[in-house]
Amino acid sequence: MSNSAQDWMNQWQALAQRYWDGWKSQGVTPPAGFGKLDANAPWQAALDQWSQLFGKGNSQSDVVDRVTANAKSYVSLMQSMLNSSLGQGGDGSAAAWTEALRNGFNIPGMDPAMWNNPLGTNFRDMAGQGAKGFEQLMAEFSRGVGPFKQEMLSGLGMPAFGLAREHQERWQALGTALVEYQEQTNRYNTLILKSSQQGFERFQSKLAEREEPGRQLDSVRAVYDLWIDSAEEAYGEIALSDEFRKVYGAMVNAQMRVRSLMQLEVEQQTRQLGIPTRTELKGVEKSVQELRRNLKNTQEAGSIDLAGEIAALRAEVAALKQQLADARPAAGKPAESAPVASKPAAGKPAAADAGTAAPTKKTKR
Amino acid sequence: MGPIRIEPQKALDDALKLQQKLSAGAQTLRSLDPVTFGVTPKEAVYKDDKVTLYRFKGERAPTQKTPLLICYALVNTPYMVDLQDDRSLVKNLLAQGQDVYLIDWGYPDGSDKYLTLDDYINGYLRRCVDFLRKSHGVDAINLLGICQGGAFSLCFSSIYPDKVKNLVTMVTPVDFHTPDNMLSHWVQDLDVDLFVDTLGNIPADLMNYCYLTLKPMRLNQQKYVGLVDILDNKTELENFLRMEKWIFDSPDQAGEAFRQFIKDFYQGNKLLKGGLSIGDKRVDLKNISAPVLNIFAEQDHLVPPAASRALKDAVGSSDYSQIAFKGGHIGIYVSGRAQREVPPAIHEWLAKRS
Known part of the structure; x- marks a missing residue:
C-alpha cells in the first residue's frame, strides 16, 4: 500500500471511529467487526438502530420512519462526500463529485433496479398504503408474467366458447389489461429514470459553475440542496412535457382498467355467495343522493310557500286589527259587528285577539 | 479549483451534529402532545348533511355589519386558515373587526359519492349564504373563496350576483390551461369517467x-x-407536525363533483372560456358585479400566479383589485409575512366597500 493510500486509510479510520463513538454514546452500536477491518461500514446503518429505539405502533413512529428513510440517504451521501473529500474517488472535478453523489444514493441492500434512480426510489418510498397494496400486486404479476408475456398475449387473444365463455372473456380482458398496465408503467418508469439521470447531469453542470474561486460548496448540506434543486428542475421539465402527459395519462387509465376489471371479478365471486355487490351498493347510493336532493328541494320549496302563507295571514290579521281599531271609536260597537274583508283559510288558526297580537313590525321579521 | 471544498473535520462535525439532533429527537418526540389544529373558538350555527357552518368568536365583538364567509376547497380541511395561535388568518381577521364564518365541508363517505357541483354550489353554499343573509338581516354577504373554494365562489357570484356584496378570492385558479400548471397538464389525457x-x-x-x-x-x-x-x-417540531397533520388529514373527494371539476375546469377550462353550467345554471364571470379582490401567491406550485391573474380580464366587475403575495400556496396563510400583510389588506379593502 502506498503512503498516500495508507494516510487516507488512517484518516478515514479515525473519522469513522469518531462517528461510531458518537453513536455509541447514544446507545447505538457499530456494525459487527467494525474497528478491525471495515472502516467503510455504512454510516446509515446507525439510523436503523436509532429508529429501533422508538419501537413501532406509537404516534411518533411515522415521523421516525420518515426521518430515518430520508436521513439514511443523506448520511450515505455524507459518507460518500467525506470519502471524496479525503482524496478518494476522483480528481475533485465536477464529474468526480457527481459520481460520488450518485454512489451516495446507491445504498447497499436497496433494490438494484433502483440504483442510479433516486427519483424512482423516492416515488416508491412515498406510495401510500392503498397504492402500495396495488403496486405490490402488480410487482408480483410482473415477476410472474414478464418472461412469458408474448405467449400470454397470444393466449389472451384466443376465442372463447362453451359454458364458461363469458367468464373466459372477462379473464382474458383482465389479463390483457394487466399486461397493458405493466407496459404503461414501464414507459412511466423510463421517464422517471431519465429524470434521475438528467438530474445528475444538471447537478454536474451546476457544480461546474461553482469551480470559480469564492463559489465553492463547503458543506454536505449545500451539496445536497444543490442536488435537490437539480433533480427538481430536471423532473419539472420532463413532467411538463407532452410525452410525460401522454404516458402519465395512459398509465393511470391502464391502472383504472385493471382495477375496474378486478372489481368485476370480485363481484362475480361475491354474487355467487349472495353478498351485495359494489354495483348494487352504487345503485342504492345514487338513489339515496337523489332522494336527499329531492327532499331538500321540497323542504325549501315548502318552507318558502309556508313563509309566504304566514306572511299573508299576518298581513291579513294586521288589516283586520286596523279595521277593528278604526271601527271602535266611530261606531262604539262591539268588534264582532265590524266588517270583515277576508277570512283565514279553512283549517288555519284564527287570528289572535288584538290584545295579544305581536306588533306588525316584529311579525314582518 | 474544484467545486467542492469540504473539510473532513467539518463534515465529521456535521455528522456528529446530526447524531446529536437525532438523539435529542428521541427525547423530544416522546414528549410531544397529540397534535391539534383549529385554535379560535367557534360555534356551529348551521348544519346541512355533513356540512357545518361555523361562526368564529373573536376577543371583541365584530365591528363590521356584513358577515364574511370563508369558502374553502373540498380538498384538505379548512383549518389551514386557523392552524395555530400565531398562524391564523381567521384570528387576524377577527382582530380587524370582521365577523368571520367558515364552511366545513366535512368528510364525504360512500353515501356522498353522487354529490355534484350543483349540490355543493347551488345547494350547500347557497343555503349557507342564505342562512347568513337571513340571520344578519342583509341582502348580500362578503364571500372569501380559497383555491377550489375560490372557483366555487366565482361560480356562486356569477349565478347569484345579488347575494354577494364583495368577493375576495385567494390562490384561486381561473385559467386552468396556463403552461406552468403541472396538475392540469397531467389530467389532460386522463379518462375521468x-x-x-x-x-x-x-x-x-x-x-x-x-x-x-x-x-x-x-x-x-x-x-x-x-x-x-x-x-x-419541541415548539418547532410541534409546528411541523401540525402542518403534517393538516396536509395528510384530508377528506376523500365526492366522485361526481370530482368528475365535473376535472372535466369542466381542468380539461375544458370552461370557467374562463365559457360554457360552464352548475346544475341548470350558467356561469359567466362577466356576470359578477360585486367588487373583487384577487390575492395570489407568486411562488404557488399548485395554482400558478398566471392562473389567478386571468381573473382580471375575465370578471365583469368594474371594481377589481389584486395582490401578489411573496410566498407559496400554503405560506399565504401561515407565514409570518402572511399574518402581517394579508388580513389587514383584506379588512382594509372590505372596509372601504362596507
Missing part, C-alpha cells in the same frame, strides 16, 4: 400522493432531512 367510475370517491391518499409528486424530492425528501434540524426544538 373511467377514473371516477372505478374509484367512486377519490381517496385522500391518492390526492396527496399526486400533490407530493409535483415536487417529489423537495416534498418527500429534503423536507424530512430538514426536519432533523429541529428535532431538538
Whole structure:
C-alpha cells in the first residue's frame, strides 16, 4: 500500500471511529467487526438502530420512519462526500463529485433496479398504503408474467366458447389489461429514470459553475440542496412535457382498467355467495343522493310557500286589527259587528285577539 | 479549483451534529402532545348533511355589519386558515373587526359519492349564504373563496350576483390551461369517467400522493432531512407536525363533483372560456358585479400566479383589485409575512366597500 493510500486509510479510520463513538454514546452500536477491518461500514446503518429505539405502533413512529428513510440517504451521501473529500474517488472535478453523489444514493441492500434512480426510489418510498397494496400486486404479476408475456398475449387473444365463455372473456380482458398496465408503467418508469439521470447531469453542470474561486460548496448540506434543486428542475421539465402527459395519462387509465376489471371479478365471486355487490351498493347510493336532493328541494320549496302563507295571514290579521281599531271609536260597537274583508283559510288558526297580537313590525321579521 | 471544498473535520462535525439532533429527537418526540389544529373558538350555527357552518368568536365583538364567509376547497380541511395561535388568518381577521364564518365541508363517505357541483354550489353554499343573509338581516354577504373554494365562489357570484356584496378570492385558479400548471397538464389525457367510475370517491391518499409528486424530492425528501434540524426544538417540531397533520388529514373527494371539476375546469377550462353550467345554471364571470379582490401567491406550485391573474380580464366587475403575495400556496396563510400583510389588506379593502 502506498503512503498516500495508507494516510487516507488512517484518516478515514479515525473519522469513522469518531462517528461510531458518537453513536455509541447514544446507545447505538457499530456494525459487527467494525474497528478491525471495515472502516467503510455504512454510516446509515446507525439510523436503523436509532429508529429501533422508538419501537413501532406509537404516534411518533411515522415521523421516525420518515426521518430515518430520508436521513439514511443523506448520511450515505455524507459518507460518500467525506470519502471524496479525503482524496478518494476522483480528481475533485465536477464529474468526480457527481459520481460520488450518485454512489451516495446507491445504498447497499436497496433494490438494484433502483440504483442510479433516486427519483424512482423516492416515488416508491412515498406510495401510500392503498397504492402500495396495488403496486405490490402488480410487482408480483410482473415477476410472474414478464418472461412469458408474448405467449400470454397470444393466449389472451384466443376465442372463447362453451359454458364458461363469458367468464373466459372477462379473464382474458383482465389479463390483457394487466399486461397493458405493466407496459404503461414501464414507459412511466423510463421517464422517471431519465429524470434521475438528467438530474445528475444538471447537478454536474451546476457544480461546474461553482469551480470559480469564492463559489465553492463547503458543506454536505449545500451539496445536497444543490442536488435537490437539480433533480427538481430536471423532473419539472420532463413532467411538463407532452410525452410525460401522454404516458402519465395512459398509465393511470391502464391502472383504472385493471382495477375496474378486478372489481368485476370480485363481484362475480361475491354474487355467487349472495353478498351485495359494489354495483348494487352504487345503485342504492345514487338513489339515496337523489332522494336527499329531492327532499331538500321540497323542504325549501315548502318552507318558502309556508313563509309566504304566514306572511299573508299576518298581513291579513294586521288589516283586520286596523279595521277593528278604526271601527271602535266611530261606531262604539262591539268588534264582532265590524266588517270583515277576508277570512283565514279553512283549517288555519284564527287570528289572535288584538290584545295579544305581536306588533306588525316584529311579525314582518 | 474544484467545486467542492469540504473539510473532513467539518463534515465529521456535521455528522456528529446530526447524531446529536437525532438523539435529542428521541427525547423530544416522546414528549410531544397529540397534535391539534383549529385554535379560535367557534360555534356551529348551521348544519346541512355533513356540512357545518361555523361562526368564529373573536376577543371583541365584530365591528363590521356584513358577515364574511370563508369558502374553502373540498380538498384538505379548512383549518389551514386557523392552524395555530400565531398562524391564523381567521384570528387576524377577527382582530380587524370582521365577523368571520367558515364552511366545513366535512368528510364525504360512500353515501356522498353522487354529490355534484350543483349540490355543493347551488345547494350547500347557497343555503349557507342564505342562512347568513337571513340571520344578519342583509341582502348580500362578503364571500372569501380559497383555491377550489375560490372557483366555487366565482361560480356562486356569477349565478347569484345579488347575494354577494364583495368577493375576495385567494390562490384561486381561473385559467386552468396556463403552461406552468403541472396538475392540469397531467389530467389532460386522463379518462375521468373511467377514473371516477372505478374509484367512486377519490381517496385522500391518492390526492396527496399526486400533490407530493409535483415536487417529489423537495416534498418527500429534503423536507424530512430538514426536519432533523429541529428535532431538538419541541415548539418547532410541534409546528411541523401540525402542518403534517393538516396536509395528510384530508377528506376523500365526492366522485361526481370530482368528475365535473376535472372535466369542466381542468380539461375544458370552461370557467374562463365559457360554457360552464352548475346544475341548470350558467356561469359567466362577466356576470359578477360585486367588487373583487384577487390575492395570489407568486411562488404557488399548485395554482400558478398566471392562473389567478386571468381573473382580471375575465370578471365583469368594474371594481377589481389584486395582490401578489411573496410566498407559496400554503405560506399565504401561515407565514409570518402572511399574518402581517394579508388580513389587514383584506379588512382594509372590505372596509372601504362596507
